[in-house]
Amino acid sequence: MMNALSLFFLLCGAVLALSAAIGLVRFRDTMSRLHAVTKPQTLGLICTITGTNLHVLNSDKLGPGELGDLGVLFLIILFALLTAPVVAQRVGRIARKEGLYEEAFLSRDDTEGKKAARKHV
Numbered sequence: 001m002m003n004a005l006s007l008f009f010l011l012c013g014a015v016l017a018l019s020a021a022i023g024l025v026r027f028r029d030t031m032s033r034l035h036a037v038t039k040p041q042t043l044g045l046i047c048t049i050t051g052t053n054l055h056v057l058n059s060d061k062l063g064p065g066e067l068g069d070l071g072v073l074f075l076i077i078l079f080a081l082l083t084a085p086v087v088a089q090r091v092g093r094i095a096r097k098e099g100l101y102e103e104a105f106l107s108r109d110d111t112e113g114k115k116a117a118r119k120h121v
Helices: 002-026 030-057 064-098 112-120
Strands: none
Touching: 002 030, 030 064
């Protein structure tokens, strides 16, 4: 049962990572690509590592080395969750300043009022 659950998480992680790669290639502008890079890629990494953790926990020989591996895998998840949103926010802000996006594809523009205020100054 644990092996089947581990395999399920590994396959879900692989599919999410594949969808992130396809989205990175297919989307047109930087803002759209940010969603493809951060959201499914991070969730895919978490699913893959969860599947690996379940596989290690199901092992017959669970010694100090394996427990250390579980700790490292947990730290990978933690660092991915801490860094991916920050990097995406910074890249999005730079893309916004540099104009590396197509305004027609934005669903809303939160800086519209700020643009008018800057023009009057």
